[in-house]
Amino acid sequence: MKIRVVHYLNQFFAQIGGEEKADIGPGFKDGLVGPGRALQQALGDNGDVIATIYCGDNYFAEHQEQAIDEQCARIAEYKPDLLIAGPAFESGRYGIACGAICQAAQQRLGIAAVAGMDEDNVGASLHRKNIYIVNSGTSIVRMVPTLQRMAALGLKLVRQEAIGKPADEGYLPRGIKRNEFAAKPPAERAVDMLLAKLRGDEFLSEIAPPKFAGGKPAAPLRNLKSAVIALVTDGGLVLEGNPDKIEPGRPTRFTTIPVAGVDSLDADKYDAVHSGYDTAFANRDPNRVVPLDTMRELERDGVIGKLHDFVHSTGGAHAAVENATLIGRQIAERLKAAGVSGVILTST
Amino acid sequence: MRLDLGYVHIGDVRFGAKTSIEDHFLSLDRRELISLLEQESLFERVEIEIAHPGDSCRIIHVLDVLEPRYRLTGPNFPGALDGNGLVGDGETRALKNVAVVETDQLAPRSRSIIDMSGPARDYSPIANTHNVVLLPYPKPGVDKNDYRLAVKKAGLKAAVYLAAAARNIAPDETRVFELPPVAFNQGPKELPRVAYIFPIHSHQHPTQQKEAVFYGSNIHGFMPTAVHPNEILDGALMFSYSAFTWFAQNHPVILELYRRHNRDLWFAGIVLTVAPVTISEKERNAALAARLAKETLGADGIIATKIGGGAVDTDLMMIYTRAEEMGMKATLVIMERYPDTGITFVPENVNALVTPGLTRDPITLPSVARVVGGETLHLDNSNPDNTNPDIPPLPANREITVWIGDLVGAISQVGASRLTTYMS
Numbered sequence A: 001m002k003i004r005v006v007h008y009l010n011q012f013f014a015q016i017g018g019e020e021k022a023d024i025g026p027g028f029k030d031g032l033v034g035p036g037r038a039l040q041q042a043l044g045d046n047g048d049v050i051a052t053i054y055c056g057d058n059y060f061a062e063h064q065e066q067a068i069d070e071q072c073a074r075i076a077e078y079k080p081d082l083l084i085a086g087p088a089f090e091s092g093r094y095g096i097a098c099g100a101i102c103q104a105a106q107q108r109l110g111i112a113a114v115a116g117m118d119e120d121n122v123g124a125s126l127h128r129k130n131i132y133i134v135n136s137g138t139s140i141v142r143m144v145p146t147l148q149r150m151a152a153l154g155l156k157l158v159r160q161e162a163i164g165k166p167a168d169e170g171y172l173p174r175g176i177k178r179n180e181f182a183a184k185p186p187a188e189r190a191v192d193m194l195l196a197k198l199r200g201d202e203f204l205s206e207i208a209p210p211k212f213a214g215g216k217p218a219a220p221l222r223n224l225k226s227a228v229i230a231l232v233t234d235g236g237l238v239l240e241g242n243p244d245k246i247e248p249g250r251p252t253r254f255t256t257i258p259v260a261g262v263d264s265l266d267a268d269k270y271d272a273v274h275s276g277y278d279t280a281f282a283n284r285d286p287n288r289v290v291p292l293d294t295m296r297e298l299e300r301d302g303v304i305g306k307l308h309d310f311v312h313s314t315g316g317a318h319a320a321v322e323n324a325t326l327i328g329r330q331i332a333e334r335l336k337a338a339g340v341s342g343v344i345l346t347s348t
Numbered sequence B: 001m002r003l004d005l006g007y008v009h010i011g012d013v014r015f016g017a018k019t020s021i022e023d024h025f026l027s028l029d030r031r032e033l034i035s036l037l038e039q040e041s042l043f044e045r046v047e048i049e050i051a052h053p054g055d056s057c058r059i060i061h062v063l064d065v066l067e068p069r070y071r072l073t074g075p076n077f078p079g080a081l082d083g084n085g086l087v088g089d090g091e092t093r094a095l096k097n098v099a100v101v102e103t104d105q106l107a108p109r110s111r112s113i114i115d116m117s118g119p120a121r122d123y124s125p126i127a128n129t130h131n132v133v134l135l136p137y138p139k140p141g142v143d144k145n146d147y148r149l150a151v152k153k154a155g156l157k158a159a160v161y162l163a164a165a166a167r168n169i170a171p172d173e174t175r176v177f178e179l180p181p182v183a184f185n186q187g188p189k190e191l192p193r194v195a196y197i198f199p200i201h202s203h204q205h206p207t208q209q210k211e212a213v214f215y216g217s218n219i220h221g222f223m224p225t226a227v228h229p230n231e232i233l234d235g236a237l238m239f240s241y242s243a244f245t246w247f248a249q250n251h252p253v254i255l256e257l258y259r260r261h262n263r264d265l266w267f268a269g270i271v272l273t274v275a276p277v278t279i280s281e282k283e284r285n286a287a288l289a290a291r292l293a294k295e296t297l298g299a300d301g302i303i304a305t306k307i308g309g310g311a312v313d314t315d316l317m318m319i320y321t322r323a324e325e326m327g328m329k330a331t332l333v334i335m336e337r338y339p340d341t342g343i344t345f346v347p348e349n350v351n352a353l354v355t356p357g358l359t360r361d362p363i364t365l366p367s368v369a370r371v372v373g374g375e376t377l378h379l380d381n382s383n384p385d386n387t388n389p390d391i392p393p394l395p396a397n398r399e400i401t402v403w404i405g406d407l408v409g410a411i412s413q414v415g416a417s418r419l420t421t422y423m424s
Helices: A036-046 A057-062 A064-077 A092-109 A122-127 A140-158 A186-199 A280-284 A292-300 A321-337 B030-037 B118-122 B144-164 B229-233 B252-260 B279-296 B311-325
Strands: A003-010 A027-030 A047-055 A082-085 A112-117 A132-135 A177-181 A228-233 A237-239 A255-258 A270-272 A310-313 A342-346 B002-009 B012-015 B020-022 B025-028 B043-051 B057-059 B062-066 B069-071 B090-096 B098-103 B130-138 B173-178 B193-202 B225-227 B266-275 B301-304 B329-333 B362-365 B370-372 B400-403 B419-423
Touching (some): A003 A036, A036 A140, A057 A064, A064 A092, A082 A140, A122 A132, A132 A140, A186 B329, A186 B419, A270 A280, B012 B043, B030 B144, B043 B370, B090 B144, B118 B362, B173 B229, B193 B252, B193 B279, B193 B311, B225 B279, B252 B266, B266 B311, B279 B311, B301 B311
Parallel strands (some): A003 A047, A082 A112, A228 A310, A228 A342, B193 B266, B193 B301
Antiparallel strands (some): A027 A047, B002 B173, B020 B025, B043 B130, B225 B266
16 A cells, blocks of 8 residues: 655755745645655655645744644645655755654644754754654765665554664664663673773773753852751652552652641651562661651751651653653642752762 | 583474474473472462564563573483582583573563564563563562572573473583583693682672572672682573573573684683672672682683672672782673763773673564563653553553663673674
8 A cells, every 4th residue: 555655844955945935834736846756765665645735944943833833734644654854965954854853743732753864963852852864974976875774764663663773774872771682692782892992992882971951059058057948868768558558669759748737757657658668677767768867856956947848759760861851840839839958869 | 620501493482282392393281380380389370472573572670581401311400490419511402493491570660571573572582582471479478589480490490390391302502511620621731711709699698598590599608719610601690680591591601602612712611609798708708709710710810790880890890900910810700880970980990891782772663463471561751761560560561662781682791692883
């Protein structure tokens, strides 16, 4: 069966005009335009380019949500199996548009989508994790081979065939690891790597160091005596029975535990839920995960102004970075709104 | 010190009237083994099942796996099963193609699975052995930690019982493991001296008071120690969790260093250590382990692995850093757990990591005719990541989607697997 393909282009490749036409809004044409010819050739008998949608680069950049809504609605009318966007080469605005429209089509319309652009295009860094982006390089002379790779990858996605490695299929690595069978077992590779290192030969580590977005530390508290201090933990403290169903590993949520008027965490009223450490000690004395008893002393002695009325808690074992970021942000927003000036994080 | 590990190849295992080996066929007296294991007072009863490679059979709630071994010249699993004594020298019989599989009947949430047929067989050696599965049922009210230790001891008993049948049989294959004392262990000058630093446990989950990990010791307060590699291969070490003892007996890094010894490198020896829980102890152990490798074993380079969760990444990176500061080269074997987050703690100076694979990569296993070890799995088939305690139990014979890391023996932290990873 022939698959139905919609092709996204900017105003230039859609032959509307150059930079002077970059402000035009979304439009569409039945059938193919410009580079669509090469796309159609690449698809051959496997599919048809049934429509071309286009948008001015500036318009898209300035009205992104509106443009995406409108285009998604139009794409849906064509009932396509596949959206091909670009290639945008090194054009940043066009690259962002290709990435965004592919991601939207994939998520909202549930259709397969492939974008094309240079690996250094800002659109690639924004969208490579969520969609397949074929690396076009910077030069327009790569138009035909890029569209051939995009068409081949798109067909595989539509047919739900296994997608090979980035280098074989031509797409940019999305940052998602997969297993594959290796030619040699890990112990042998480890010895090979060590011997290469000892000889001073080149070798390639199999795991790249992680990259994290850096946070900016808050300014120090000037006056503890008037400060409201909150306790937050990833040690998995929960109310007895775990009513909020905090997961012992790979947490997706946090719990808010009221502690106003509580002097000390009673072992009968609290539990620790966490797969990363032996919770027996924490269950025996929950104050050792969340030092409420000590904080109350400091409050009584006037060392701190006030202890915040709620403890926020999650289980920190193997948290996905996205979930951990979200949990952290939500807790921080609540604390900020409640006028908390300092936080003590206890970990395990 | 020299160990002659004599393998008797087993082609099939069946229940029979008498436990004996004849012409590569192991006959197992089920009743005799059951009564041996039922001597344990914590068990109400014990059942034994056999699962063969290719059977439409799934073994669940696996606690540990052992290769059957019998020492002709000394105690078996000293400190853990037999009384005090040493291993790693003399002669030991092993049954090739047979494994003892312990199941934990008090761990309904365990996801340790062996599938004897289907795609799982490509991943794990334990899906390709004739598995003698132990099902020890506890008496009511037995403490689950006491029970767990009793099951591990039952596994040792069964491993010795089975291999004892080979004591008077000439091995089909003998592997000789021999390294001279370090003082005389200089080797040809052109070969680099390589040591293995081996953290055997992470105290983030402390061992129990009576738990036997190394020569019967619970390894509380364990300090870095130089040991002979043969001791690990010959029954001195049982993992507490996070790895299966089969991979100590068939330790991939030790076997590889032996294979290339006196050819590509000189195997300088191994240092055992543990991952403690405080920063100060972690720093101390890492420095001492590296110093032992450098100044006692005379290593030019080290390989290190880990046991345990993400907390041990810290220890491993400290070992690497101390080793390189002392002038050695270092390479680490470190398992990956998540497709999107990688290893969260890799300092900039660490540039030589080998991965035995990613545990959270999904695999779908077809339904099976027979399940051994329990009836249900704590599994959300649509999301194996879901650890919510309220997941309804899933009949274990169904088609299931689990992580590769749930397959016993598919990825071992000590470096056993057929896998590597790539960025997709």
